[in-house]
Amino acid sequence: MATLKAREARAGFLFVAPAYVLYLIFLAIPLVASFGLSVFEVDRIRMDFEYVGLENFDWIFTDPRFWTTFRNTFYFISMSVIGNVGLGLVLAFALNRVLPTPILYVLRLSYFLPVLVSLAFVSFIWKFLFSTDLGAINYYLRQVGIGNVGWLTDSSVAMFSVIIIDVWKNVGFFIIIFLAALQGIPRSLMEAASIDGASSWVVATRIKIPYIAPVILFCATYATIGGLQVFDSIRILTNGGPGDATRSVVMYMVSEAFSAGQLGTASAAALTLLVVISIVVAIQMIIARWFLGER
Amino acid sequence: MRSVTLPPDTPVARRLLSAMQVVHWRNTAVLIVLLVGAVLMLLPFFWMFATSMRPAGEAYQLPPSFLPDDIRLDSYHELFASPVPFLRMYWNSFVVAAVTTIGVIITSAMAAFAFSRTRFPGKNLLFASMLLGLMVPPALLLIPLFFGMASVGIVDSIWALILPAMTNPLAVFMMRQFMRSQPREYEESAFVDGASYWTIFWRISLPQMGPPIAALSIIVFTSSWNNFLLPLVFVRSFEAMTLPVGILSLESSFGGAALSIIMAAVTVAVLPLFVVFLIAQRFIIESIASTGVKK
Numbered sequence: 001m002a003t004l005k006a007r008e009a010r011a012g013f014l015f016v017a018p019a020y021v022l023y024l025i026f027l028a029i030p031l032v033a034s035f036g037l038s039v040f041e042v043d044r045i046r047m048d049f050e051y052v053g054l055e056n057f058d059w060i061f062t063d064p065r066f067w068t069t070f071r072n073t074f075y076f077i078s079m080s081v082i083g084n085v086g087l088g089l090v091l092a093f094a095l096n097r098v099l100p101t102p103i104l105y106v107l108r109l110s111y112f113l114p115v116l117v118s119l120a121f122v123s124f125i126w127k128f129l130f131s132t133d134l135g136a137i138n139y140y141l142r143q144v145g146i147g148n149v150g151w152l153t154d155s156s157v158a159m160f161s162v163i164i165i166d167v168w169k170n171v172g173f174f175i176i177i178f179l180a181a182l183q184g185i186p187r188s189l190m191e192a193a194s195i196d197g198a199s200s201w202v203v204a205t206r207i208k209i210p211y212i213a214p215v216i217l218f219c220a221t222y223a224t225i226g227g228l229q230v231f232d233s234i235r236i237l238t239n240g241g242p243g244d245a246t247r248s249v250v251m252y253m254v255s256e257a258f259s260a261g262q263l264g265t266a267s268a269a270a271l272t273l274l275v276v277i278s279i280v281v282a283i284q285m286i287i288a289r290w291f292l293g294e295r
Numbered sequence: 296m297r298s299v300t301l302p303p304d305t306p307v308a309r310r311l312l313s314a315m316q317v318v319h320w321r322n323t324a325v326l327i328v329l330l331v332g333a334v335l336m337l338l339p340f341f342w343m344f345a346t347s348m349r350p351a352g353e354a355y356q357l358p359p360s361f362l363p364d365d366i367r368l369d370s371y372h373e374l375f376a377s378p379v380p381f382l383r384m385y386w387n388s389f390v391v392a393a394v395t396t397i398g399v400i401i402t403s404a405m406a407a408f409a410f411s412r413t414r415f416p417g418k419n420l421l422f423a424s425m426l427l428g429l430m431v432p433p434a435l436l437l438i439p440l441f442f443g444m445a446s447v448g449i450v451d452s453i454w455a456l457i458l459p460a461m462t463n464p465l466a467v468f469m470m471r472q473f474m475r476s477q478p479r480e481y482e483e484s485a486f487v488d489g490a491s492y493w494t495i496f497w498r499i500s501l502p503q504m505g506p507p508i509a510a511l512s513i514i515v516f517t518s519s520w521n522n523f524l525l526p527l528v529f530v531r532s533f534e535a536m537t538l539p540v541g542i543l544s545l546e547s548s549f550g551g552a553a554l555s556i557i558m559a560a561v562t563v564a565v566l567p568l569f570v571v572f573l574i575a576q577r578f579i580i581e582s583i584a585s586t587g588v589k590k
Binding site: 005008009010011012013014015016018019020022023025026027028029030031033034037091094095097099103105106107108109110111112113114116117118119120121122124125126128129134136139168172173176177179180225228229231232235236250253254257258263266267270271273274277278281 | 408
């Protein structure tokens with residue numbers, strides 16, 4: 001029997017090998033290397049590594065631009081979570097009713113279509129829609145007398161424009177998830193409430209939202225983790241400008257590494273991002289335990 | 296003889312009846328809002344298509360059009376005749392997405408087979424370590440990956456885009472979850488009949504994996520087609536460039552003057568995604584809905 005067992009083990013290793021070797025080479029080892037790089041000062045020409053301890057972290061934590069990018073990223077996250085999750089919930093509630101099939105098909109198609117198309121492609125479209133003098137949006141704003149808005153050129157508006165695109169693109173994803181959660185609420189719960197004469201507002205706030213709270217929490221975490229990595233749309237729309245008004249943490253990292261050639265500080269920035277993501281996940285798990293643990 | 300089918304004239308029944316009418320009226324109002332929202336969601340795509348049909352000189356003319364004034368393919372001709380090899384990029388995008396998808400499907404199905412059908416020492420440790428990879432944002436690995444791949448000379452080739460994307464812990468996880476839910480009697484009886492592990496995998500396990508393979512194909516293909524960060528950092532030359540970065544260089548080489556050409560490029564680039572979505576709408580939406588509910 002030992003041979004059979006050995007044969008099974010060998011087969012197991014062989015079958016897992018392709019995926020695991022790829023995983024080691026393209027994920028695990030680079031991750032460890034990232035940790036390593038963050039404590040070195042790297043000379044890219046001579047490939048010379050000098051151990052500098054935590055100096056790289058010291059450098060980014062005292063770099064005001066790093067904090068600017070963090071502030072920008074968190075502004076983006078808070079608004080995009082509110083926009084995506086809030087609007088997604090409202091639209092899911094609106095869609096959660098008996099509708100004729102063809103209308104449902106059209107609605108689902110139009111709200112979901114942007115989800116499938118990459119942020120990079122749609123950013124090209126929005127870049128021109130947002131154009132100050134020649135853009136479609138400002139044309140209609142002028143028509144109704146509001147006048148031009150510097151969607152991508154005004155440093156106080158630019159990040160908001162990035163958020164509009166993000167919500168437009170992703171809200172469909174959250175609608176689908178919330179809709180599925182709403183439809184999973186037991187019918188008996190709804191019937192009991194309507195027999196007791198509960199208004200639809202009470203049903204929504206006292207039954208439906210608490211019932212799908214875990215899903216809402218999941219979506220908020222998901223949107224936060226995605227938001228921490230925001231890059232594509234900003235790179236195409238404003239390239240971080242005007243000034244540094246829309247520069248995100250990932251942009252800071254990429255430009256440190258591939259423009260400034262500062263591999264050490266870029267890795268330190270990347271690790272800081274990983275730590276922040278882990279904290280977000282941990283907080284989400286703690287909230288889930290505390291508030292939802294009973295169920 | 297009293298008829299039992301007479302509707303009971305009680306306060307509850309009357310209230311139910313009036314509630315139904317209110318709901319009906321509200322349905323119409325909500326429906327109108329939803330339809331207006333749906334049109335707004337689609338407008339950027341209509342504008343993209345209509346603008347791509349305008350001659351270059353009139354691209355910026357206001358008011359913007361959302362339906363093509365007439366069918367003019369000038370900008371498409373110019374796009375394919377431009378010094379930026381658009382067709383080459385299109386082909387690259389396709390090859391990268393197709394090879395990545397096939398690679399992910401095969402390696403993750405094999406790994407799932409090993410994790411769910413065989414026993415070998417360290418199995419749980421290997422699986423847990425791969426799950427850890429789910430948490431790592433791709434941007435974090437850019438620097439070590441870039442220099443690692445540069446040292447073996449595959450940077451600036453399509454392999455720099457394929458190999459890192461073939462590492463997909465999520466796919467392994469999804470495949471394993473599905474395979475675990477399948478009965479293992481077929482595999483066991485084939486084993487008793489003396490079939491090799493490879494035969495069992497190839498003839499019995501893999502053919503059962505239709506649903507996760509379909510879902511993963513769509514996810515992996517579209518995310519590869521849409522990927523922007525990896526090609527932006529890993530590829531410099533037109534020979535290996537894919538569409539999102541290709542359109543960015545198209546934009547910088549033509550400048551804003553070629554709006555209709557850029558919109559033609561985006562139109563052609565998003566076309567496969569639209570086709571995939573129209574074919575598999577129900578399937579895509581159901582798989583997303585289930586991820587949210589199951590968490």
